[in-house]
Amino acid sequence: MQDHTSDLILDAARRAASYLSVGADEPASPSPDALVALGGFATELSERGEDPAKVLARLDELGSPATMRSTAGRYFGFVNGGTEPAGLAASILTAAWDQNAALPVMSPVAAHLDDIAARWVLDLLDLPESAVATFCGGASVANITCVLTARDALLHRVGWSVDRQGLAGSPPIKVVLGAEAHVSATKALRVAGIGQDQVTVVPTDSCGRMIAAEVPSLDSLTLLLLQAGNVNTGHSDPFAEIIPAANTAGAWTHIDGAFGLWTAVDPALAHLVAGADLADSWATDAHKWLNSPYDSGLAIVAKGEDLRRAMAVDAAYVSTTSDRALMHLGLQMSQRARGVETWAVLASLGRAGVADIIERTCRLCRQLAQALDAGGAHILAPVVVNQALVSFGDDDMTDAVIAAVQADGTVWAGGTRWQGRSSMRLSVSSTTSTERDMEVAAETILRCWRSVA
Ligand SMILES: Cc1ncc(COP(=O)(O)O)c(C=O)c1O
Numbered sequence: 001m002q003d004h005t006s007d008l009i010l011d012a013a014r015r016a017a018s019y020l021s022v023g024a025d026e027p028a029s030p031s032p033d034a035l036v037a038l039g040g041f042a043t044e045l046s047e048r049g050e051d052p053a054k055v056l057a058r059l060d061e062l063g064s065p066a067t068m069r070s071t072a073g074r075y076f077g078f079v080n081g082g083t084e085p086a087g088l089a090a091s092i093l094t095a096a097w098d099q100n101a102a103l104p105v106m107s108p109v110a111a112h113l114d115d116i117a118a119r120w121v122l123d124l125l126d127l128p129e130s131a132v133a134t135f136c137g138g139a140s141v142a143n144i145t146c147v148l149t150a151r152d153a154l155l156h157r158v159g160w161s162v163d164r165q166g167l168a169g170s171p172p173i174k175v176v177l178g179a180e181a182h183v184s185a186t187k188a189l190r191v192a193g194i195g196q197d198q199v200t201v202v203p204t205d206s207c208g209r210m211i212a213a214e215v216p217s218l219d220s221l222t223l224l225l226l227q228a229g230n231v232n233t234g235h236s237d238p239f240a241e242i243i244p245a246a247n248t249a250g251a252w253t254h255i256d257g258a259f260g261l262w263t264a265v266d267p268a269l270a271h272l273v274a275g276a277d278l279a280d281s282w283a284t285d286a287h288k289w290l291n292s293p294y295d296s297g298l299a300i301v302a303k304g305e306d307l308r309r310a311m312a313v314d315a316a317y318v319s320t321t322s323d324r325a326l327m328h329l330g331l332q333m334s335q336r337a338r339g340v341e342t343w344a345v346l347a348s349l350g351r352a353g354v355a356d357i358i359e360r361t362c363r364l365c366r367q368l369a370q371a372l373d374a375g376g377a378h379i380l381a382p383v384v385v386n387q388a389l390v391s392f393g394d395d396d397m398t399d400a401v402i403a404a405v406q407a408d409g410t411v412w413a414g415g416t417r418w419q420g421r422s423s424m425r426l427s428v429s430s431t432t433s434t435e436r437d438m439e440v441a442a443e444t445i446l447r448c449w450r451s452v453a
Contacts (some may be wrong), residue, residue: 008052013092015060019063020071020088020281024437027409028074034065041268056272068224073433074352074411074441079259080389082300082430085293091293101135102131102327102339107159114339115324120346121358124354125257125284126264127277132304134294134329135286139183139258142283142299145330149186149281149301150223156309157220157250163309170276175199176218176251177225178237185225185256194223206419207381208233212241220250226275228282229260232416234387236260240275257436259288259429260298263385265351266358272384286342289386291431292355294340299330314350322445357431361386363437365428371442377449388426392449395422404448411441 013441040062071082083091094191097109104111110439118133127133151173152162160170175194177185179201185292189199200212208230218224224246227235255276261284263269263388264322265274276282282300286292292438300430301307304323312328320328328334346354362385369379392401402415416425424445428438 004053008056009096012056015056015064016088016092019064019067022069022072024073025436025440026069026339027074029074029409030066030068031409036060038066052419054179062126068412070330070430071432073430073437075430076411076413076426076428076441078425079288079427079429081291081324083293083431084345084348084431086348087292087341087345090341090396094340096406097337098336099336101316101339102333102335103321104322104420105326106335108338110337111322113338113343114217114326117339117343117346118298119325120422121284121286122264122300123260124346124351125276125282125283125299126270127265127300128302131282131300131302131308132298132324132329133298134324135324135335135342136330136332137295138287139256139269139285140296140297141331142252142285142297143173143182143184143188144191145299145307145311146254146281146283146301146435147185147192147194147223147225147227149299149307150254151192152193153303153306154221154223154252154278163289169222172198174219174222175225176202176216176222178202178208178227179232180204180208180210180232181225182228182231182256182258185227185254187224199263203359207235207384209235210237210242212238215242215245218246218249218251218450220244222249222251224251225252226253226255227260227310228255228257228276229263229385230387232387232418232423233381234260234383234391235381236263236273236276238275239278241271243275243278247278252281253282255279256283258285260385262289262354262358263361265355266354266362269358269362272302278412286338286345289357289361289429290342290345290354291344291429292338292342302336314402314420323385355364358386361433364433364435365426365437368426368428368438368441371438372445374430375442375443375446377446380421386428388428389416389423390399390426390445391421391423392394392453397453398422401449402453408444408448410444411437413441413445 099107101110225269226237286296
């Protein structure tokens with residue numbers, strides 16, 4: 001390697017380390033000045049290009065201050081999570097490898113570690129050892145992968161080949177899902193050519209869980225979409241009450257468990273997702289609660305032949321004897337070696353380390369919710385995992401508090417609507433969050449409330 005390339009990579013690593021070493025008291029969101037300074041990127045594409053060292057310096061000087069500090073402990077937006085150090089370090093080295101993980105022949109190391117990481121994830125989530133777990137861009141992609149797999153498998157069982165006969169004239173698939181299904185699950189239906197008229201929506205309770213008694217009778221052309229971890233409340237559908245009957249009826253059950261499936265890792269919380277192992281497919285993320293680097297999710301299917309029927313392709317130049325060739329197990333052909341990062345995160349944490357993330361973030365979320373409750377705010381749903389919903393009175397007041405918190409910048413929290421009401425959403429997903437961060441967050445939010453009240 002040329003010296004200047006080596007210098008450039010070392011400079012990038014130095015800048016990355018310096019970015020991560022900011023004190024805990026740094027604001028969670030960028031200053032208005034940092035956002036204005038982004039205008040410095042707005043130049044025309046140059047004719048001859050620029051010295052890479054100068055490009056990197058500009059990226060750091062203008063770009064780093066304009067990030068959301070989701071890697072620090074005071075960012076509570078969406079369900080974003082931070083980055084475990086081993087995952088970040090692995091992603092830096094893996095980026096240097098620049099491996100295409102489509103086929104084992106393209107990257108022996110990526111294939112090897114992908115296989116190990118996938119098996120470790122199945123073990124941690126308490127899913128069947130015989131299932132096939134495959135890395136992809138995130139839970140949305142995993143939902144699409146699994147819904148396409150379910151559609152093709154259900155039709156295959158009644159003698160219809162989507163590959164040969166397409167969808168026109170095919171036996172109609174019915175879909176049953178909860179009123180609180182995540183938008184990425186409904187997007188997956190759209191992508192699969194399943195319209196809303198084919199969907200029966202099951203009512204949910206005050207925590208966002210599907211009401212088991214309201215599930216209609218299912219049959220062998222039904223796709224039942226369940227959820228582990230409602231994006232707002234963190235509550236999961238009652239799998240053990242619903243899935244056995246679905247299995248008896250021959251329906252296909254898919255669980256969207258972007259973050260909620262990880263509840264299984266904490267022995268004290270595993271009961272919240274009991275029965276999840278009985279499903280036919282699952283979608284989850286490594287980049288959320290596990291704190292693997294973005295982007296990284298997993299599509300998991302109980303029977304590998306179902307996944308391969310929907311995803312495998314046939315061309316001489318990409319044929320393989322491997323049964324874990326990622327391009328034949330998912331939507332993408334070329335892809336990052338995502339499994340390497342999750343392998344590194346899991347190898348460094350071990351089972352106890354992962355359980356600690358789940359236990360700690362849930363405990364911190366409870367601490368934050370209790371402090372806000374003690375300060376007079378309303379917690380809109382019982383806090384069972386790492387998500388809390390908070391109201392500060394009527395919708396206008398709650399929206400004003402959210403805007404004030406975001407303008408203040410000390411912490412970051414987003415908003416949502418929960419059962420007809422505006423709500424602040426707090427997701428404690430970063431492994432860097434501490435008890436002190438929760439104290440600061442509660443003080444900040446209550447102070448902002450007082451300022452607008
Ligand atoms: C329940 C659920 N499903 C799916 C998703 C989409 O995940 P991703 O952003 O990784 O595609 C989310 C995101 O928050 C989620 O909470």
